Amino acid sequence: MTGSPVEWVEDRPAQSVRTCIGCRQREPSAELLRIVAQHRDTGSAGVAIVPDPRRRLPGRGAWLHPVSACLRSAERRRAFGRALRVSGNLDISALEQYLENRHEHS
Numbered sequence: 001m002t003g004s005p006v007e008w009v010e011d012r013p014a015q016s017v018r019t020c021i022g023c024r025q026r027e028p029s030a031e032l033l034r035i036v037a038q039h040r041d042t043g044s045a046g047v048a049i050v051p052d053p054r055r056r057l058p059g060r061g062a063w064l065h066p067v068s069a070c071l072r073s074a075e076r077r078r079a080f081g082r083a084l085r086v087s088g089n090l091d092i093s094a095l096e097q098y099l100e101n102r103h104e105h106s
């Protein structure tokens with residue numbers, strides 16, 4: 001290995017690394033599910049935590065392994081509110097349903 005340090009670096013595309021809010025492990029973002037908070041209409045109270053598998057929804061996102069163990073851990077640690085910077089009644093039913101349906105189809 002002679003020459004400049006630039007020659008020593010492998011050519012591979014850079015991947016963003018994110019932290020799962022459930023287990024706190026760092027993984028490439030391709031292995032994690034992005035979640036976002038969506039405020040409900042004025043008629044109902046609370047905030048819905050929804051999956052964003054296409055990573056296109058607006059707003060602050062958080063990352064979670066798409067497994068129920070990480071979901072339960074994040075729920076127990078109350079990590080959703082902190083990671084998404086929301087407070088109040090957080091509804092994770094859409095996220096639970098997404099993970100159940102994903103598990104059935106895999």
